[in-house]
Amino acid sequence: MLTLKNVTKTYRHSDGDVYALRDIDLTIGAGDFITVTGGSGSGKTTLLLCMAGLMRPTSGTITFGDRKIETATDKELSAYRSKHIGFVMQSFALIPYLTAIENVMLPLAVPGAGRTDQVSAATDLLQLVGLENRRNHLPRELSAGQQQRVAVARAMINEPSLILADEPTGNLDPALSGEIMQLFTEINKQRGVTIVMVTHSPAAAAYGNRNIRLAEGRILAGA
Ligand SMILES: Nc1ncnc2c1ncn2[C@@H]1O[C@H](COP(=O)(O)OP(=O)(O)O)[C@@H](O)[C@H]1O
Numbered sequence: 001m002l003t004l005k006n007v008t009k010t011y012r013h014s015d016g017d018v019y020a021l022r023d024i025d026l027t028i029g030a031g032d033f034i035t036v037t038g039g040s041g042s043g044k045t046t047l048l049l050c051m052a053g054l055m056r057p058t059s060g061t062i063t064f065g066d067r068k069i070e071t072a073t074d075k076e077l078s079a080y081r082s083k084h085i086g087f088v089m090q091s092f093a094l095i096p097y098l099t100a101i102e103n104v105m106l107p108l109a110v111p112g113a114g115r116t117d118q119v120s121a122a123t124d125l126l127q128l129v130g131l132e133n134r135r136n137h138l139p140r141e142l143s144a145g146q147q148q149r150v151a152v153a154r155a156m157i158n159e160p161s162l163i164l165a166d167e168p169t170g171n172l173d174p175a176l177s178g179e180i181m182q183l184f185t186e187i188n189k190q191r192g193v194t195i196v197m198v199t200h201s202p203a204a205a206a207y208g209n210r211n212i213r214l215a216e217g218r219i220l221a222g223a
């Protein structure tokens with residue numbers, strides 16, 4: 001599904017270039033649930049951003065199906081993201097003045113299905129994450145775990161084939177983390193969505209079918 005070959009990313013800095021990723025070779029198969037671990041600064045977020053087409057590698061190739069990501073135009077990358085990728089972040093990134101269902105529908109602000117279809121798709125996803133009775137609540141009226149579940153529903157609204165999650169349980173206590181991980185497991189197993197999840201938590205990493213460990217921008221184990 002997604003293949004990275006010799007992917008290197010350096011950030012320019014006045015003190016010299018920082019190598020965030022070095023020669024990453026990685027193949028992600030459809031249906032995989034991959035967890036990415038590694039210390040702070042090991043390149044985990046950079047790896048996800050490159051996979052999402054939000055950042056271009058300095059060298060190397062990234063292919064999604066038969067599509068080359070690293071040479072795509074900005075417009076093609078934007079289409080790639082909205083069509084294929086769902087992104088979940090540690091900080092939830094919900095819009096504070098929009099209700100739960102409005103947040104879920106946010107990525108749909110493009111021509112396509114009629115509004116009734118959009119509301120019904122968003123309602124189904126709120127049901128999937130167990131929040132259909134909170135559809136008209138604002139983020140501040142929801143607990144941290146509930147907010148992250150809204151963010152997961154929002155990541156699913158475009159029916160992505162790949163969900164990229166950057167420390168999605170980093171702000172949650174162990175019980176709430178477990179609920180989010182069960183949700184990801186269900187999305188992976190029942191809906192066949194491929195997941196790549198960065199995590200600091202060994203308990204969360206245990207939910208995946210494969211673990212990749214990064215250190216100083218290189219893959220240590222797994223792959
Ligand atoms: N925008 C940036 N400019 C310069 N250096 C950066 C930037 N973003 C990340 N880095 C550096 O790249 C390395 C990898 O960072 P990152 O991918 O955020 O790691 P992680 O998510 O594992 O903590 C670190 O050394 C970090 O300081």
Ligand SMILES: [Mg+2]
Nearest residue numbers: 044045046166
């Ligand atoms: Mg990070």
